[in-house]
């Protein structure tokens with residue numbers, strides 16, 4: 001042993017360590033290139049493996065040579081080649097685990113183990129190749145083996161651990177690892193040599209000194225290593241340029257989007273900072289997990305099935321996905337998954353590029369809600385009101401069904417027209433001018449308008465016109481919401497008429513009293529004169545006077561009805577006999593005028609609260625009017641119908657009827673179309689019905705007939 005140590009040439013050892021360091025640096029350079037760039041992977045791997053294998057071998061070879069240059073003569077060339085080959089093979093196996101993307105702890109173990117094997121194998125075979133008979137100190141050998149293993153493990157770890165890999169490939173990592181590895185190799189050589197004991201010192205063959213061969217081997221090795229260094233530098237230079245582009249793209253991608261890489265089974269192998277940020281998972285927590293961990297349960301199974309089918313067939317998938325973050329909150333991502341394919345077109349990994357669209361989704365959701373609300377409001381409006389939109393000039397652009405219904409125009413007829421088409425001429429020009437002034441300046445207008453429908457009938461609408469303003473505050477369209485108030489207007493008209501009646505009544509009351517007194521004396525004296533009168537002519541005149549007095553008297557009496565205070569004495573009475581009585585009273589007159597008078601009554605008893613004599617007057621008026629409306633004869637039909645708590649008494653004739661425009665005049669004092677009429681009958685009758693808490697409705701069609709419907713509240717027995 002002393003001989004061995006004593007005789008080695010230090011300069012050879014220094015050269016050997018230098019070469020080994022260079023070789024392992026080159027090898028590590030290539031292996032790290034594989035990881036960072038991903039191009040020319042196979043070439044880099046072979047180069048790296050070869051370089052490392054040569055590195056280990058040259059250390060061993062030169063170490064042995066340095067011990068005894070003479071030994072070279074007995075060198076066994078095939079064994080040497082074998083040792084190189086085995087060294088390279090073990091190195092290859094050592095670095096194979098680092099070929100993939102994910103690095104686990106056992107990868108370091110395997111790497112370290114195979115590198116140790118490589119060193120030991122080259123050492124052992126090298127000793128044999130030198131024709132040395134050796135004995136091994138097993139415990140020491142094992143201990144040293146473990147030490148070497150530890151060193152390799154450490155250097156691999158600092159080189160490949162994800163942290164250092166990620167933190168930007170610090171430049172010092174490679175040289176340090178290379179030095180540690182070389183140290184491990186050198187240590188392997190020298191210490192292992194110590195663990196071996198050469199038993200036969202020499203089996204000297206031709207012990208000629210042949211340093212030339214040593215130098216040749218040295219030269220070749222240097223040549224190989226230099227070649228490898230040059231090629232690795234060239235490759236890394238070339239890669240660096242493509243890599244910078246790639247790195248720029250990656251940096252841009254990383255800063256702007258959420259990036260994740262998964263293997264073909266969906267296991268996450270890489271995520272960027274943005275991914276961590278949005279998913280709230282730390283890198284350590286998520287790497288190695290299946291992507292399903294983010295499933296929010298929102299999408300159907302078919303959705304993901306389709307996704308997988310697409311990417312598995314090598315196609316790009318795009319879509320919007322709702323994911324669940326670690327804290328249980330949801331986020332929406334617009335996702336593009338790009339499959340990376342191998343030579344056979346099978347995906348080897350998937351890159352998912354996502355952007356956060358949660359805000360947009362929320363806005364969409366909000367929009368959907370408001371839209372739905374709008375639709376609901378529109379529906380409610382359509383159901384309840386007459387709706388029309390016009391443009392800024394008043395041209396109708398859209399109307400709802402109710403609009404068509406009331407105006408009797410179809411949509412086709414009304415769209416594109418202006419609201420003038422509905423003008424009934426009821427309102428003044430100033431009224432509409434004011435309307436336009438209000439809405440034209442962006443204010444809401446409210447009012448009541450009488451419109452004319454297509455068929456010429458009128459309807460009243462309570463109208464609200466809302467201008468829709470553009471950004472400059474100018475109206476670009478108007479929404480008119482109307483409600484039918486025709487009925488209310490009619491009631492108002494009736495009320496108005498009744499007010500008139502009351503006024504007439506007040507006046508009449510005063511006048512009637514004053515007239516009745518002189519009339520009574522006139523009547524008395526005229527009758528008195530009649531008693532002694534013998535002259536038939538004079539007698540005739542007196543009769544006329546008395547008749548006329550009677551006529552004036554009835555008119556005055558009618559007036560008195562109006563004038564009388566509202567409180568009438570109502571008694572509960574059966575109305576059927578009252579009607580029957582009037583009908584039979586008028587039967588004779590009807591027959592004279594060729595009118596058939598009939599009375600229909602389902603009930604025999606209909607109790608109502610009434611003043612019998614006044615009601616009689618009402619029926620008399622209506623039936624008489626009916627008979628008078630049929631100068632050429634006809635049918636007059638009286639019938640009663642019980643409806644809820646009312647009795648409807650209708651008096652229907654087949655007479656001349658009443659034109660529409662005249663219907664409103666009915667009931668006005670002194671409105672008559674008859675020569676001998678006084679135009680008070682209907683007025684008085686309406687008044688009486690009103691005092692009975694009843695109502696009268698008229699239906700009439702010229703030349704067909706008229707029906708007066710009287711509604712009176714019944715008494716429930």
Ligand code: ADP
Pocket residue numbers: 621625626629653655656657658666667671672673674676677678679680681682683706
């Ligand atoms: P008068 O009978 O004295 O004319 P009324 O008040 O009874 O006064 O009637 C007023 C007017 O109403 C009548 O002149 C007639 O024009 C019209 N009228 C009333 N009843 C009818 C009817 N059944 N058919 C047609 N017109 C009627």
Ligand code: MG
Pocket residue numbers: 621624625677681682
């Ligand atoms: Mg009359």
